């Protein structure tokens with residue numbers, strides 16, 4: 001692309017660094033901003049900058065939060081003995097939308113993936129194992145997507161906590177292997193949480 005303006009070119013380049021945004025889409029978005037009042041761009045830049053500078057991760061569940069301990073962990077009516085293990089905030093949002101779950105979460109921050117160079121120590125697995133060792137956890141619910149990486153991660157965690165007195169279960173999502181949790185509809189997902197199965201059963205079937 002031949003730009004008549006270096007300023008425009010820089011802006012298009014930065015926007016095109018976002019996933020799924022090619023150079024053409026980036027140019028369209030930037031030209032759109034140019035046609036809008038200047039305040040819109042200021043609000044956009046400010047929102048992004050403020051989020052990046054001030055965002056925290058909950059010290060207990062590692063979910064993205066504005067405060068040290070998130071609203072879910074802070075809620076006295078949640079059952080602290082059940083922990084649902086998820087990959088990221090999108091899973092928390094999906095499960096919260098079902099209104100079928102009253103326990104806490106543990107956000108791993110990804111899945112073990114040798115292909116992408118993500119090992120167990122890049123995730124918050126140690127902190128989860130420590131919680132289980134602390135003896136306050138009665139049940140862990142694995143709710144990672146049913147991909148090879150998801151299964152590997154579940155199994156890795158299971159091996160770490162097998163020796164402790166904790167029940168493990170997995171949500172029977174009733175959706176095709178490889179489908180991401182965030183795409184399951186609320187009713188299906190809600191039912192899966194209520195009808196979760198012991199994790200050991202999922203090992204026998206595979």
Ligand SMILES: [Zn+2]
Nearest residue numbers: 058061070073
């Ligand atoms: Zn939390």
